[in-house]
Amino acid sequence: xxxxxxxxxxxxxxxxxxxxxxxxxxxxxxxxxxxxxxxxxxxxxxxxxxxxxxxxxxxxxxxxxxxxxxxxxxxxxxxxxxxxxxxxxxxxxxxxxxxxxxxxxxxxxxxxxxxxxxxxxxxxxxxxxxxxxxxxxxxxxxxxxxxxxxxxxxxxxxxxxxxxxxxxxxxxxxxxxxxxxxxxxxxxxxxxxxxxxxxxxxxxxxxxxxxxxxxxxxxxxxxxxxxxxxxxxxxxxxxxxxxxxxxxxxxxxxxxxxxxxxxxxxxxxxxxxxxxxxxxxxxxxxxxxxxxxxxxxxxxxxxxxxxxxxxxxxxxxxxxxxxxxxxxxxxxxxxxxxxxxxxxxxxxxxxxxxxxxxxxxxxxxxxxxxxxxxxxxxxxxxxxxxxxxxxxxxxxxxxxxxxxxxxxxxxxxxxxxxxxxxxxxxxxxxxxxxxxxxxxxxxxxxxxxxxxxxxxxxxxxxxxxxxxxxxxxxxxxxxxxxxxxxxxxxxxxxxxxxxxxxxxxxxxxxxxxxxxxxxxxxxxxxxxxxxxxxxxxxxxxxxxxxxxxxxxxxxxxxxxxxxxxxxxxxxx
Numbered sequence: 001x002x003x004x005x006x007x008x009x010x011x012x013x014x015x016x017x018x019x020x021x022x023x024x025x026x027x028x029x030x031x032x033x034x035x036x037x038x039x040x041x042x043x044x045x046x047x048x049x050x051x052x053x054x055x056x057x058x059x060x061x062x063x064x065x066x067x068x069x070x071x072x073x074x075x076x077x078x079x080x081x082x083x084x085x086x087x088x089x090x091x092x093x094x095x096x097x098x099x100x101x102x103x104x105x106x107x108x109x110x111x112x113x114x115x116x117x118x119x120x121x122x123x124x125x126x127x128x129x130x131x132x133x134x135x136x137x138x139x140x141x142x143x144x145x146x147x148x149x150x151x152x153x154x155x156x157x158x159x160x161x162x163x164x165x166x167x168x169x170x171x172x173x174x175x176x177x178x179x180x181x182x183x184x185x186x187x188x189x190x191x192x193x194x195x196x197x198x199x200x201x202x203x204x205x206x207x208x209x210x211x212x213x214x215x216x217x218x219x220x221x222x223x224x225x226x227x228x229x230x231x232x233x234x235x236x237x238x239x240x241x242x243x244x245x246x247x248x249x250x251x252x253x254x255x256x257x258x259x260x261x262x263x264x265x266x267x268x269x270x271x272x273x274x275x276x277x278x279x280x281x282x283x284x285x286x287x288x289x290x291x292x293x294x295x296x297x298x299x300x301x302x303x304x305x306x307x308x309x310x311x312x313x314x315x316x317x318x319x320x321x322x323x324x325x326x327x328x329x330x331x332x333x334x335x336x337x338x339x340x341x342x343x344x345x346x347x348x349x350x351x352x353x354x355x356x357x358x359x360x361x362x363x364x365x366x367x368x369x370x371x372x373x374x375x376x377x378x379x380x381x382x383x384x385x386x387x388x389x390x391x392x393x394x395x396x397x398x399x400x401x402x403x404x405x406x407x408x409x410x411x412x413x414x415x416x417x418x419x420x421x422x423x424x425x426x427x428x429x430x431x432x433x434x435x436x437x438x439x440x441x442x443x444x445x446x447x448x449x450x451x452x453x454x455x456x457x458x459x460x461x462x463x464x465x466x467x468x469x470x471x472x473x474x475x476x477x478x479x480x481x482x483x484x485x486x487x488x489x490x491x492x493x494x495x496x497x498x499x500x501x502x503x504x505x506x507x508x509x510x511x512x513x514x515x516x517x518x519x520x521x522x523x524x525x526x527x528x529x530x531x532x533x534x535x536x537x538x539x540x541x542x543x544x545x546x547x548x549x550x551x552x553x554x555x556x557x558x559x560x561x562x563x564x565x566x567x568x569x570x571x572x
Contacts, residue, residue, distance in 0.1 A: 038289050039064075039214025046294040056174075057216075057294045059085040065092035065173070066213055076155040081105070092175065092213060094168025095154045098147075101437050105149035107132075107157060108171035112203035113181035113196060113223075114142025114388030121375035121386050123164040125368040131157040136371055138364040138392040140428065140477060141220070142231075143171075143178040147435055167207060174215045176206050176285070180236070182225040183343070183387040187397050189350040192226035192242040192335050193249045193274060199223055202278050212285055216292030217300035221281060223251070226335030228342040231390050232508040233257075235477060237302045238284055239265040240277060244333040251277060252329060255284065255314070256306045260474030262514050263303050268315050270326035283321040287314065337510040340463040341425040343389045345418060346404055349397065355404050356387075356397040360417045363429050363444045364392030373414035381407040392428055423458075423535075424451045426465030430475040432487070433498070439470025440487030441498040446524050453528040458535055464547045465507075466531070468500070479514045480506040482547040483531060490521040499523045502530070504551040504559060511548055518559045530563040537562040 043053055043061055053061065068089050075082060081097045082090045090097065096106045109124070116124075124144065128136050133148030149157055161168060170176060179199050186194040202221070206212055222233035226242040233239040237258070240251035250271040257265030272280045291309075293300040306314055319325050344358040359374065366374070374396065378384050383398035399407050408418050419425075427450075430436070432443030447468045467481030478484030484506050490499025499522050506515030522530065538550045551559060 037214065038211040038286065042214075042216070042290050042292075043294055045290070051295040053294055054297055055085065056088060056297060059089060060174070060214065064214070065089040066169075066210065069093065073155055076152055079150075079152040081151045088173055091172030092170060094158060094171045095149070096172055098435055098437070101433060101439075102148060102435050104133075104147065105151070105154045105157075106145055106147045106435065107149060107154070107161075107168055108139070108178070109144045109146070109161065109166050110168050110171050110178050110203075111143050111166065111388060112179045113185060113199040114183045114390075114394075115196070116144075116386040116388065116394075118375040118378045118384035118386065120164050120166060121371055121378075123160070124166070125371040125375070127157055127160050128371070129368040131160070135365055135367045137431065138361050138366070138388060138394065139178075140390050140392065140475065141178045142180045142183060142388045142390055144388065145431075147431075169207060170213055172218075174217050175213055176215070176219045176221060179203055179206075180220075180222040180231050180233070180390055182223070182227040182229060182231055183389045183395055184227040184229050184356065184397075185225050187349040187351065187354070187356055188225070188227035188229075189348060190226070190228060190336060191350075192244065195223045195225040195242075198274055198277050202281060205278050205282065209282070211289065212282075215285065215289050216294055217297065217302075219285065219288070219302065220257070223277070224335075228339050228347065229389055229391075229395075230338040230340070230342070230509055232477070232480065234265045234508055234512060235259045235480065236265060237288075238281055240272065240281075242335055243271065244335075245271065245330065250274070250327075250332075252332060252334075253280065253326070255311070256303045258301055258303045259477055259479045259508075259514065260472060261301070261303055262479060264508075264512055264514075266306065266311055267329075268311060268326070269329050270315065271329045271332065272326070279322065280318070280326070283318045286321050287317045291317070340465070341420075341422070343391045343393055343395070344420055344425050346408070348401075351398070353401055354398050355401050356395050357399065357404065357408060357411070357418050358389075358395050359393055359411055360420050360424070361393045362416075363427065363447050365444070366416070370414050370416060374411070374416075377407055377410045377414075380410070391426070421451075421455050422460045422463045423454045423466065426463055426482070427451055427468075428465070428476045428481070429468040430470050432468075432470045436470055438473060440489055441468075441470055441500060441524055443468040443470045443476065443485075443487065446498075446500075446527075450528050450531065454532055454535065457532055458539070460535055460539055461543055462546060464535070467506075478503060478506075480508045481515060482506065482551075483534070484515040485527065488521045490523040492523055497523050500527055502527065502563075504534070505548050507548050511546070513548065516556070518556045519563060533564050534559065534562055 131153040132146040137145040181199045220236040221238045222236040223240040224233040235257045239254040254265035381399045387395040429443040429447035433439040464482045466483045467478045468485045469476035469478040470487040478486045484503035485500040489496045502519040503515030
């Protein structure tokens with residue numbers, strides 16, 4: 001292009017944009033051509049505007065990942081893992097090659113709203129034993145992962161999950177992840193609305209709408225019905241939050257949450273009737289699909305389109321897609337705030353005489369035998385229903401009050417519990433360096449040892465959430481923890497060791513705040529005493545305050561002094 005004049009360069013760019021648009025507009029075998037699919041049309045528009053598609057977009061354009069099942073099967077027959085863009089494409093089917101940390105696949109399931117029947121749980125346990133590492137990890141999206149899947153067992157695993165009615169399609173890459181929702185839906189005596197039917201409808205809409213598998217980047221949706229257990233919906237790209245308008249229950253609409261990038265979902269000033277949730281969610285996703293960045297994946301999430309356009313313009317585009325204005329919010333009455341650790345312990349249901357119990361999964365992991373045991377307990381004492389939360393644990397529901405003590409004893413007999421300290425009850429950890437190449441620390445192992453260290457030395461009087469995440473993808477949402485730890489390489493003499501940056505003061509919902517950095521690059525084995533010192537300063541100095549309110553009263557230097565590292569450079 002350097003040999004052409006500016007006028008000639010512009011002509012050639014326009015000519016090639018026309019060629020690309022023509023390719024997109026004509027479907028092979030379609031008489032007279034057919035309209036392009038939404039993804040290709042968005043790519044055409046990006047090229048026509050003078051942009052250069054990213055390598056990932058070019059891969060998707062060359063052959064849609066949903067059409068690459070034959071490639072997935074061929075690699076399974078050869079016992080070969082995908083690499084590079086092959087790996088990205090395979091994630092459309094729910095399989096993630098997680099080498100080099102584990103030379104194996106990981107599979108995220110798709111459990112809308114976290115609901116899992118006992119027979120499904122038994123089937124997942126069997127699959128985890130025969131096709132994986134013999135355990136499951138609970139996630140922060142009401143979901144489960146199976147890990148350590150050999151190359152030649154990935155297809156079998158997906159087929160067996162489908163036989164259980166569990167379809168992991170689109171749980172990775174540029175797709176809509178598992179829909180998070182209130183795990184106590186339909187049983188919570190204080191909820192504003194039972195979200196189960198809405199979640200189910202949206203789940204099937206996503207699975208059966210091909211266009212929605214062509215987004216510029218990943219997408220998260222959460223629906224909070226106003227119950228006891230928080231779902232941190234404001235950390236999602238679309239946040240539906242139940243509120244009252246007079247006698248009517250509707251959902252407040254917020255957009256663009258991505259706390260790993262230090263942003264909560266922005267209130268649109270609009271509300272959505274329950275029957276319109278699927279239609280509105282579809283319209284939001286279609287505007288994002290058409291206008292999200294296809295040239296720079298670092299700026300391709302919904303947040304960045306909102307930053308570029310502004311919220312009013314985006315809302316106008318959604319209304320144009322709907323063909324009708326969204327309803328102005330006006331005066332709304334929010335639901336009462338959830339219990340901070342309401343996902344643990346025994347609670348009464350709205351159904352007289354029945355209770356549910358929160359089960360603690362240590363650092364979010366259960367063996368296949370334990371999952372099978374939980375399924376048996378759900379059958380024996382309840383309705384055969386397991387309910388996953390966003391707090392890496394699960395609930396067993398519909399247990400008669402007179403049988404709850406017996407059920408809890410059975411839970412303890414399989415090596416799990418139903419209560420935890422105020423430290424352990426809000427402990428969240430991502431997979432970490434044991435299973436993720438991006439992680440700078442072994443988060444699950446360090447979380448377990450941190451909880452042991454703290455519980456042996458302090459009993460805090462109020463719930464506190466501690467989140468450990470391995471990298472800036474922030475799968476464990478470190479910015480919304482009372483204490484948020486993100487993996488970082490720390491110097492010890494001339495060596496680098498695993499360590500963490502420590503943030504304090506985060507929260508979601510009524511406690512919405514992005515945690516602030518107060519300690520940087522602390523070696524992992526030096527972090528527990530510092531966390532202990534902060535908790536002691538809180539309990540001794542202001543036990544009637546929440547930890548968040550306590551830290552808000554002190555500047556960074558004071559907090560470093562309390563932790564025992566007065567000279568730490570928080571900006572290092």
